[in-house]
Amino acid sequence: MGKSLYEKVWDAHAVGKLADGRTQLLIGTHLIHEVTSPQAFGMLRDLGLKVKFPQRTFATVDHIVPTDNQSMPLADPLANEMLLELRRNVDEFGVTYFDLASGKQGIVHVVGPEQGITQPGTTIACGDSHTATHGAFGAIAFGIGTTQVRDVLATQTMAMEQLQVRRINVEGNLRPGVYAKDVILHIIRLLGAKGGIGYVYEYGGGLFDRMSMEERMTVCNMSIEGGARCGYVNPDATTFAYLHGRPYVDMGDWEGTVKRWASFASDADAAYADIINIAAEEVEPSVTWGVSPDQGVGISECIPDPASAQTDEERVSISEALEYMQLPAGTPVKGIPINVAFIGSCTNGRLSDFREVARFLPGHKVAAGVKAIAVPGSQIVAKLCELEGIDKVFRAAGFEWREAGCSMCLAMNPDKLIGDQICASSSNRNFKGRQGSPTGRTVLMSPLMVAAAAITGTVADAREVFDLKAQVGAGAC
Amino acid sequence: MAIEPVLRVSGTAVQVPGADIDTDRIIPARFMKCVTFDGLGEYAFYDVRFDQDGKPRKHPLNDPRFAGAAILLSGPNFGCGSSREHAPQSLAKFGFRAVIAESFAEIFLGNATTLGMPCVTASKADLETLRQAIEADPTLVLTIDLPSMLASYGAAGSFPVQQPASLREALVSGRWDPIAELLENEALIDQRALALSYV
Numbered sequence: 001m002g003k004s005l006y007e008k009v010w011d012a013h014a015v016g017k018l019a020d021g022r023t024q025l026l027i028g029t030h031l032i033h034e035v036t037s038p039q040a041f042g043m044l045r046d047l048g049l050k051v052k053f054p055q056r057t058f059a060t061v062d063h064i065v066p067t068d069n070q071s072m073p074l075a076d077p078l079a080n081e082m083l084l085e086l087r088r089n090v091d092e093f094g095v096t097y098f099d100l101a102s103g104k105q106g107i108v109h110v111v112g113p114e115q116g117i118t119q120p121g122t123t124i125a126c127g128d129s130h131t132a133t134h135g136a137f138g139a140i141a142f143g144i145g146t147t148q149v150r151d152v153l154a155t156q157t158m159a160m161e162q163l164q165v166r167r168i169n170v171e172g173n174l175r176p177g178v179y180a181k182d183v184i185l186h187i188i189r190l191l192g193a194k195g196g197i198g199y200v201y202e203y204g205g206g207l208f209d210r211m212s213m214e215e216r217m218t219v220c221n222m223s224i225e226g227g228a229r230c231g232y233v234n235p236d237a238t239t240f241a242y243l244h245g246r247p248y249v250d251m252g253d254w255e256g257t258v259k260r261w262a263s264f265a266s267d268a269d270a271a272y273a274d275i276i277n278i279a280a281e282e283v284e285p286s287v288t289w290g291v292s293p294d295q296g297v298g299i300s301e302c303i304p305d306p307a308s309a310q311t312d313e314e315r316v317s318i319s320e321a322l323e324y325m326q327l328p329a330g331t332p333v334k335g336i337p338i339n340v341a342f343i344g345s346c347t348n349g350r351l352s353d354f355r356e357v358a359r360f361l362p363g364h365k366v367a368a369g370v371k372a373i374a375v376p377g378s379q380i381v382a383k384l385c386e387l388e389g390i391d392k393v394f395r396a397a398g399f400e401w402r403e404a405g406c407s408m409c410l411a412m413n414p415d416k417l418i419g420d421q422i423c424a425s426s427s428n429r430n431f432k433g434r435q436g437s438p439t440g441r442t443v444l445m446s447p448l449m450v451a452a453a454a455i456t457g458t459v460a461d462a463r464e465v466f467d468l469k470a471q472v473g474a475g476a477c
Numbered sequence: 478m479a480i481e482p483v484l485r486v487s488g489t490a491v492q493v494p495g496a497d498i499d500t501d502r503i504i505p506a507r508f509m510k511c512v513t514f515d516g517l518g519e520y521a522f523y524d525v526r527f528d529q530d531g532k533p534r535k536h537p538l539n540d541p542r543f544a545g546a547a548i549l550l551s552g553p554n555f556g557c558g559s560s561r562e563h564a565p566q567s568l569a570k571f572g573f574r575a576v577i578a579e580s581f582a583e584i585f586l587g588n589a590t591t592l593g594m595p596c597v598t599a600s601k602a603d604l605e606t607l608r609q610a611i612e613a614d615p616t617l618v619l620t621i622d623l624p625s626m627l628a629s630y631g632a633a634g635s636f637p638v639q640q641p642a643s644l645r646e647a648l649v650s651g652r653w654d655p656i657a658e659l660l661e662n663e664a665l666i667d668q669r670a671l672a673l674s675y676v
Contacts, residue, residue, distance in 0.1 A: 015662055015669045020652050021643035024659060026669050028676045036561065038512040047656070052666070056676055064510065078510040085512045122675060129560040129584060145562030145588035146514075151659055156676070157666055159655040160587075161643055193497050194554035197580060227554065229583045260674070292497045317496055410559075411506045431501045431558060438505070438524035 002267025004165045005121075005234055006200050009140045009264060013123045015157055022159040027152045029117060029124040029139075030057045031108050032095070034064055034086040035412065036127030040149035041089040052156040054094040058117055061086060061099060062107045063412045067375050067402035070100050079413070093153075106378020106404045109133040109346040113217065114380050116246025120235035121264035125152050130346045130428065132223040135232030136216035137239055138264055140200070142230045163229060164198055164273035169205035172280035177463035179356075180215035181348060181426065181446035183207070184222040185286035185296050187278065193294040196228030199273070202266065203233050207280045213242040214352040221347045222428050225293035234265040287459055288430045288444040289333055290321030295430070296444070297333055299461045305329040324432055325441050326420065334459055336443065340423040341372040341454035342435075343399075343447045345409040348426035349377030353447045354385050358393040360448065360466040366398030367457030373400045373415065375407040399454070411436030424453035482651035483593050486575035487620040488547025491537050492608050493522065498551055499558035500585065504567045506559075517563055518570030538571075542615040550608060551578040555596075556585025565589040575621050577628065577638065579604060590644045593653045597621055597638035599628060607636075623649050 003011075015024040030053075032040075037059070044051070051057055064079040074080040090097040098104040098111055105111070109130050112118040120138035124131060127149045134141035144158065151158045168187060188195075201223050208216065216233045223231030233239075240258050243249050250257065284298030295318075297303070303322070306329060309315035322329055327336065343349075343357060354374065366372045374394045376382035382404055385391055391401040408415040409427035416436025417423055423435055423442050430442040443459055452462035462468065508520040526536045533539045549568060555578040556564060565588050568576070576589065576596045589596045599607075610633060611617055619630045621638060623645055629635035647653045670676040 012673065013669065015665050018652070018655060018658055020646035020650060020655075022647070022655075024662060024666075026666060026673070026676070028670075028673060035509055039514055039562075042513065049660075053670070053676065076510075082510060082512060119675060127560060127562075129558065131560075143560035143584055145560055145565075145584065145591065147562060147591040147654070148587065151656055154656065155659040155663075155666060156670065157659050157662075159647075159659065161641060193557060194580060194582070197554070197583060224558075224584075227557065227582065292499075313496065320495070410501075412510060429499075429501070429558060431499045433505055433524045434501050436507070438529065 001271055002269040004202060004266040004270040004272065005138055005232060005264050006140060006165050006202065009121055009123060010162060012121070018159055022161050024157045025123060025160045026157050027125045028056060028122045030152045030156070031112055031124065031126035031131070032057060032059045032149065033108050033128065034061045034082045036146050037089065037149055038082065038085045039146045040153055041093065043147070043150040044153055049154040051093040051095060051153045056156065057095045057153065058112070059086060059090050059095050059097040060105050060108050060111050063406045063410065065100065065405040066414050067405045067407045068414070070403050076414070103379050106381065107346045107349060107406055109221065110350060110377035110381060113137065113213070114378060116243050116249040119243065119249070120239060120261035125158065129224045130221050132230045133217050133221040133346055135220040135223065135230050136213055138232055138235035138261070140230055140232065143224065163200045165202055166196070166199040166274040166276065167202045167204060167272040168276045168278065170203070170207040170278045170280050171205045172207065174207065174280050174283060177285055177448065177468045178283050179446040179448065180211060180218040182283050182286045184219045185288070185293070185444065186283045188222065188226040188294050189286070189296045190278070191226055191276070193225060193292045194227045196223065196226040199228050201226065201228040201231035202272070203231060208233050209236065212352060213238060214350045217350070218347055222293070225428055235261050236265070285446065285449055285462060287333055287449065289325065289327060291324055291430055291432050292321070293428070293430060293444065295321055299334055301333060302330055303327050303333055334461060336422070336459040337457060338424045338443065338453050338459060339370060339421040340417060341366070341370055341450050342375070342408040342423055342425045342427065343450050344375030344377065344407050345427040346377060347428040348447045349375060349381065351381050351384050353426070354390050355388065357447050357451045358390040361393050361397040361451060364397055364455045366454045370454055370457050372398060372454040373402055373408065375402040376404050378404045408435055410434065424450045424459065426450050480593070480651045480654050483595055483648040483653060484624060485620055485622040486548060486595060487618055488574065489543065489545060489616060490548040490550050490611050490619045491543035491546035492550040492611065493537055494552060496552045497554045497557050500556055500561050500564035501558055503556065503564040504561065509561060509563050514563065514566040514570070517567035518572070521567040521571040545572065547572065547574045548619050548621065549573045549576045550604060550611070551576065553579035555581050557582035560584045562588045565592055565594055569594055577604070577621060586644070590647060590653055593648065595621060595623060595640065595648055597640045599636060599638045603636035
């Protein structure tokens with residue numbers, strides 16, 4: 001019986017069993033940021049410990065940075081203090097820091113791959129649940145809490161229990177106007193927000209084989225929204241081509257390196273705890289209507305009606321979501337008015353996301369009264385977009401073109417919703433209050449769908465707005 | 478670094494109902510602009526406990542009948558979303574010493590255990606019976622006993638609870654903070670790192 005990539009990476013990094021039965025797992029790469037690391041460094045100081053492998057620890061700043069004015073000191077004194085604290089910690093413990101002045105700063109999950117720090121067959125941890133993103137490279141990458149950040153800083157290991165592997169095959173081709181974001185929203189809708197508890201998701205099949213690295217990152221990123229602690233795609237020629245020549249890739253013995261990376265891919269006869277098969281053609285441009293990422297529908301569908309729920313639990317959860325979202329049951333999801341449009345985040349803030357939207361934006365204008373912002377995931381993404389003139393396309397259409405950061409995904413910086421504003425968002429979470437206002441509302445979707453919403457001022461079908469000549473499904477309402 | 482075993486938690490309980498209660502709900506992100514965990518207790522469930530003007534809303538944690546509760550009762554997928562340890566930290570600092578729910582998101586479960594806060598699951602039916610009992614008598618003392626994996630209260634008897642074996646072992650043997658044991662294996666860590674060409 002063969003092994004899955006997860007099992008191979010786990011075996012290669014298992015230091016031993018702890019007395020309680022958990023495995024002590026070596027974390028080859030540790031990514032840190034300003035929000036979840038200060039207390040961990042504080043604990044190190046309290047215990048008189050050092051960072052075990054500072055050369056395997058990489059820091060950047062993303063959650064709290066403003067995206068309009070990044071000059072120091074930051075206007076928010078608390079945010080400024082967190083930046084100073086991170087600076088003090090990386091200096092004292094000798095950690096590499098991609099700071100605002102480096103030209104390489106950005107969302108930690110954009111920076112890692114960009115720098116070639118994220119590599120196949122490795123273990124990666126970060127005090128951030130979207131660490132799952134790095135699984136796109138065939139790494140086992142997961143989010144951890146701050147005490148575990150301390151453990152990894154001090155020992156380069158952590159206590160962990162092995163998970164089961166669920167294989168998710170997607171075969172066939174996506175229809176025009178359907179993107180990686182729709183694929184993961186579709187998967188989460190099918191399997192539920194808690195469907196992945198206890199599992200690692202291995203994404204495979206023809207669709208994933210043909211996806212770019214950035215598309216794979218979008219899917220792996222939201223594994224956590226499906227309840228899976230990590231998700232991955234087996235490394236292949238696409239992975240190796242992406243990594244070739246990146247700053248942290250050792251180009252000394254490229255062939256040997258590729259051979260080693262490839263050896264971690266799941267064996268053809270690997271056993272899986274569960275296998276799910278999905279046809280790519282079934283995936284529609286998807287949007288959420290509720291307050292959990294699994295509360296989503298295709299753009300031609302209707303907002304569900306609690307009256308037609310299968311169980312009491314489902315009825316209560318639909319009612320609660322619709323009450324918060326102030327949306328009428330049983331009506332088309334298309335046409336919901338929006339106030340804000342946000343393109344960015346670790347899910348959809350990469351070059352290909354902005355490039356794709358920029359193909360369709362010329363000739364269109366953001367609707368009156370809609371605030372539309374485009375936030376590159378890193379300084380390098382921003383620079384590449386600007387070299388291609390993408391920033392100008394966005395600006396001409398009425399978007400604000402911002403500097404790199406997490407921005408409106410999570411409400412730790414000045415980019416926030418106000419009151420009960422509703423936001424068409426390319427981010428990953430539609431939780432109550434997630435975007436900074438306790439009554440703010442989020443509708444998750446792909447970047448092109450956000451652009452369509454920005455232009456029409458409503459949740460819209462990008463295939464119609466941008467005349468994609470696709471077979472647009474007949475309304476199911 | 479000897480740490481206290483956590484064998485059982487006893488105290489009154491309060492239910493925060495709902496499925497998929499995420500860590501943004503438990504501790505809104507704006508309260509994470511801090512460099513210590515001190516003071517997070519007062520912000521637990523802040524945006525559902527207080528309105529925009531800071532006035533208390535109707536919420537179980539604002540209900541004087543349940544003041545001082547040591548055990549939090551909730552639904553499926555409790556603690557989903559962000560990996561922020563600020564969530565279990567704020568619950569602990571609010572006064573909770575254990576959580577009992579239908580299921581837990583993985584990262585929350587690990588974070589809470591590392592703080593010595595047991596998170597156990599129970600069947601929907603048992604949780605509903607417990608909820609009714611607490612509602613009828615908020616002074617009811619609930620005991621979660623890890624060696625026997627039973628939750629008991631009043632004269633009503635007890636019901637089984639579940640927890641991954643390794644986490645239970647970590648709690649009952651006083652190894653819930655693993656740092657000492659992780660540090661002990663330094664030679665093995667170096668050996669393993671050496672075998673991996675990238676570390």
